[in-house]
């Protein structure tokens with residue numbers, strides 16, 4: 438059973454579907470200038486979890502533009518199909534509350550493509566509430582979306598990449614390392630991601646698996662739309678960043694892409710802020 442297959446059974450009796458794009462020829466967005474750049478080392482294959490999110494999409498587009506293969510992974514089949522047709526790349530819709538379907542889907546694609554090189558988990562949610570107003574269910578949902586999926590990414594990535602090495606990127610947040618009001622739930626989950634990544638970097642270094650964390654400040658995405666669409670809260674938020682402006686999805690996709698590049702393969706266990714200074718620089722007054 439390869440990529441062309443519709444349904445795939447594993448010995449574990451899971452049924453998953455790996456969707457191929459209808460129009461492979463749609464995979465042609467490289468401009469002449471981009472084609473001629475020196476930065477394309479080789480064709481790599483990256484699974485993007487949360488590919489339908491703003492930053493996930495930006496990274497998927499960037500990778501494909503530069504000649505790489507991606508597997509689009511998410512929970513919303515309609516959004517995945519549309520992105521898959523745009524990029525000419527396969528997708529799989531899986532429930533990430535269990536890592537077994539994810540593992541099976543990635544194994545299928547890796548087998549068909551002759552290996553998988555990287556996993557990037559762009560899944561995340563936001564909850565801005567003080568701890569005393571946060572319900573158990575709300576906290577569980579935040580942990581599930583942000584930390585559980587990161588753990589599943591590590592667990593599956595470790596199994597998939599351990600023979601040939603590779604790279605895993607997780608997403609934290611500047612809120613994990615500085616005290617921001619009303620960020621208790623998300624700060625706790627994202628701090629967990631950082632601890633997870635550092636430990637996994639140590640465990641799997643012997644397998645040449647690099648694990649790094651991208652840690653954004655406030656970036657204009659669907660996640661934060663309510664903040665940046667309101668001019669007063671956008672201005673107040675921008676002033677919390679030393680550079681005085683919010684980030685764009687392309688800033689973050691660019692850093693993740695750089696971490697994936699083969700020549701940057703001496704970096705592991707790092708938490709790299711892409712945050713206009715939010716994490717470590719006192720803002721101007």
Ligand SMILES: NC(=O)c1ccc[n+]([C@@H]2O[C@H](COP(=O)([O-])OP(=O)(O)OC[C@H]3O[C@@H](n4cnc5c(N)ncnc54)[C@H](OP(=O)(O)O)[C@@H]3O)[C@@H](O)[C@H]2O)c1
Nearest residue numbers: 487489490491492513560561582608610655656658659660
């Ligand atoms: N934007 C920021 O300012 C900011 C700041 C700090 C950290 N981050 C982190 O950066 C990463 C990318 O965020 P983004 O700005 O691109 O956010 P986004 O546009 O809202 O995308 C979030 C993605 O996560 C998926 N998702 C959410 N909850 C899920 C769940 N329970 N199970 C499976 N998938 C789930 C969404 O799926 P659907 O498409 O199906 O909804 C979407 O693909 C996240 O880890 C986020 O925490 C972002």
